[in-house]
Amino acid sequence: IPPASGFLEGLRQLCDETGILLIFDEVMSGFRLAAGGVQERLGIHADIVCFGKVIGGGLPVGAFAARNEIMDYLAPVGPVYQAGTLSGNPLAMAAGLAMLIELSENPEIFNSIDKKTEYLHEGMEKVLKANGVKHTINRVGSMISVHFSEDPVTDFASSAEAARSGKFNTFFHRMLENGIYIAPSAFETWFISDALSYEDLDKTIAVVEKITKDFD
Structure with a gap:
């Protein structure tokens, strides 16, 4: 947050x-x-x-x-x-x-992971909107989190409200079943590693698109 x-x-x-x-x-x-x-x-x-x-x-x-x-x-x-x-x-x-x-x-690592996180952010934003999924994505640098609510997540209360639907649990397990292991809690941030390639990020975005087509 x-x-x-x-x-x-x-x-x-x-x-x-x-x-x-x-x-x-x-x-x-x-x-x-x-x-x-x-x-x-x-x-x-x-x-x-x-x-x-x-x-x-x-x-x-x-x-x-x-x-x-x-x-x-x-x-x-x-x-x-x-x-x-x-x-x-x-x-x-x-x-x-x-x-x-x-x-x-290698100080360029910070810029590299920022760009990769921005790429993932924009990709997920695009497919979630296309699939009509209500969501909010928070990001600062290489820290990013996905919340399934159209309301801004700005504190613990709004974070808890966004998680109330249980959709993040469904999202987590569908991601896992498709080979993408993210943080298992809606209250955890995702940390993007510089070891991830853009091919890895494209695969992640593709899985998000696939598993959220019938999300709502």
Whole structure:
């Protein structure tokens, strides 16, 4: 669900006015929407940022980052204790470093997956409209989701309302039966990989067209 225009800017302003730290959860968007995540893509900077297994090349790890004056509150420099069972796991760190080096040396990957996601978006939009299927497609960069409602999906409530019909479950299983494995929940985003070819995307669009001809 993309943030409404002005929402994040409003949070930044409110936090600045009240002296509150702004925290961004970039577990899904970090190093995916851009090298700098949502902050870079939308031009809004948080005080603390949380990351998930993306920084471990897909292996189990989590991290948070902040400005020096904030991080200096953590032990051993500062008084705040922080530790974790998998902190600094050598395998995850090696995989994460390799991934970050790959992205650093090949920054065109972000533009490539953006274009592929846009291609998929436009293709699905075309066939769903042609088949008369009520739908809304949300997309930010290489993150995309399909909702079977003609009303905008802008928050959890509208997302739940769009899923109420159960059509996404039918869509998921029909896609799976035709060789396309998407996220099984209507509340999950799809992540487009640069490993997918345009031929793969064409096949996906063709399957969407096929399985939604009698959808409504």
